[in-house]
Structures are given as structure tokens and as C-alpha cells.
Amino acid sequence: MARFNVIVFPGSNCDRDSFHIPSIRGHEVEFVWHKDTSLSRPDVVYLPGGFSYGDYLRAGAIARFSPIVNEIVRFAKRGGLVLGVCNGFQVLTETGLLPGALMMNRDLQFICRHQHVRVETAETPFTGGIHTGSVLDIPIAHKEGNYTIDAEGLQRLRDNGQVVFRYCSAGGEVSSAANPNGSLDNIAGIVNEGRNVLGMMPHPERAAEDVVVSRDGAALFESLEKFLA
Amino acid sequence: MKAKVFVSLKPDVLDPQGKVVMQTLNNLGYNSVRQVRVSKMIEIELDTADREAARVELERAADKVLANPNTETFRIELED
Numbered sequence: 001m002a003r004f005n006v007i008v009f010p011g012s013n014c015d016r017d018s019f020h021i022p023s024i025r026g027h028e029v030e031f032v033w034h035k036d037t038s039l040s041r042p043d044v045v046y047l048p049g050g051f052s053y054g055d056y057l058r059a060g061a062i063a064r065f066s067p068i069v070n071e072i073v074r075f076a077k078r079g080g081l082v083l084g085v086c087n088g089f090q091v092l093t094e095t096g097l098l099p100g101a102l103m104m105n106r107d108l109q110f111i112c113r114h115q116h117v118r119v120e121t122a123e124t125p126f127t128g129g130i131h132t133g134s135v136l137d138i139p140i141a142h143k144e145g146n147y148t149i150d151a152e153g154l155q156r157l158r159d160n161g162q163v164v165f166r167y168c169s170a171g172g173e174v175s176s177a178a179n180p181n182g183s184l185d186n187i188a189g190i191v192n193e194g195r196n197v198l199g200m201m202p203h204p205e206r207a208a209e210d211v212v213v214s215r216d217g218a219a220l221f222e223s224l225e226k227f228l229a
Numbered sequence: 230m231k232a233k234v235f236v237s238l239k240p241d242v243l244d245p246q247g248k249v250v251m252q253t254l255n256n257l258g259y260n261s262v263r264q265v266r267v268s269k270m271i272e273i274e275l276d277t278a279d280r281e282a283a284r285v286e287l288e289r290a291a292d293k294v295l296a297n298p299n300t301e302t303f304r305i306e307l308e309d
Binding site: 106 | 300
């Protein structure tokens, strides 16, 4: 059993789902309010999806200065596991824990649908139990998911194997036709150099139990459990 | 003192909004429009009359929060 801290910002809207999945898997989960100044002894910090502070200024830009975020940065720098999903990914790029930025989708639309992503590396605590090249069906729901980084940064991500998920077809083909939002290099998720901080646009917590269409997101939680065991 | 902070995407960053606005303008017959970039302008009132101090403070604020250095640049205009 692990301890999850789910961070709640004003405007978070996936916090309940992000709480629900680890808790039905037998973990101890606590909500941590953005104004709190300490974490609650987490093994994993979960930054959920939503619209923290209404996405004012830029998605994640204001949340980044919440008191709890300083603690999350400290936790991450000590090697603590941090998972940022959707808005959580945006917050992580704003803090600088992850490189690059998430821009408005190519077609300016909010996209909410099932999406295939290919697992590009199993060498992270979040994907350790998944074969590289596996295709997962995990829903996306965002308007700012168009990942961008400068050429040098992209090269570094590739060289270090930091790209964890790429948008692909059902057959695993990574192409522009399978790219929902214009994301650079079809990037859907990355880790930091230390490999303990993952940001991803797809929502694993929305695809992790039998009552929903896909169970593929459960693989991430299984990997984390294996890593923490 | 009043000031304006203009936050723009770096030239090498693709601007999906600008692209759609340009297509719309072209579709409406504004055929000479070649490129559109959408920026943000933030109006700020400061409780100081010291122009130099105002500029320093706004530069810090823009660096820290108003602009994302990964994708954006900023320019500050102080009003008389």
C-alpha cells in the first residue's frame, strides 16, 4: 500500500477521480489543499486535471505560485514521485520541473475523446510494467495540450529517452493524422531527467476500472505499485 | 503610474490562434494579410511615480509570472 496526495486547486475538476482510482486499489489517499504548506507524507503526489484558477493568464501559471507547489518542487527535487495529468502537466511545466510548454491546440478546440498513445519507454516508475511500444487507449480532454519545446530541448528529450507517451493510431503508428492537437513530435507525456516526475495529457484515472470503456490507464498504477513494492 | 506589458509568442513558436485569425481574414477577402500573431496586453497601475523603479518591478513580474520564458517574450511601456 502506498500513500497518494492529490492536490486540489480552485478549479481542479479531476481530483475526485484521481482520488478514487488509487483508493479502490487499496492505497491511502489524501486531498491536499493548494494553500497547505506541507504535504502529507506522500509516496506519490498527484496533480489532477482541471482548470486551476480558471486557466487565467496561462494554463497552470497561477497555480504554480500556490504555497503547496513549493513543497511539491522540494519533494520532486529529493526524488519524490510526482504525476501531473492534463492541467497537472501544465502546472509542472510552469514550475520548471518539466521542460517545454503546453500551447493551445492546433485547431483551437477543446478535445474530449478516447486517444491511443504509444509507450515510448518502460524505464520510468510510471511505465515500468508496460512493454515499450504498447498502445494504450486513454481519454484526453483539453484545449491546451499542444506540447512545444525548442529544438535543443527536443533533442535532449530524445537523447535521454524522456518522451514517455506519443499520440498514435490504434495500430501504434505515430503520424500527424494520429496527432489530436498539433503537439510537437506527437508528444503526449514526458518525464524529467531524474525520471521521477511525469507529465501527461491523457487521463489514466479515467480509464482504470471495468465500468468504463478502457482499462488501459490502470497499467500506470500497476507500474507505480511494482516500483514502490 | 500606468503601464502596459505586452506579452507575445516568440517568433519561432507556432501561434495556432494567429493562424486561424489569418485564415479567417483571408476568407473574408482581406487578401493582403500575410501573417497574424495574437498577443496579450496587460494593463497595470502602480503605486509609484518613480519610472525606473516601476520598470524594474515590472520586468521582475513579467519574468516571473506574466510571461512564460519558454514560449513568450515581453515588452514594457510606461505611460506618461
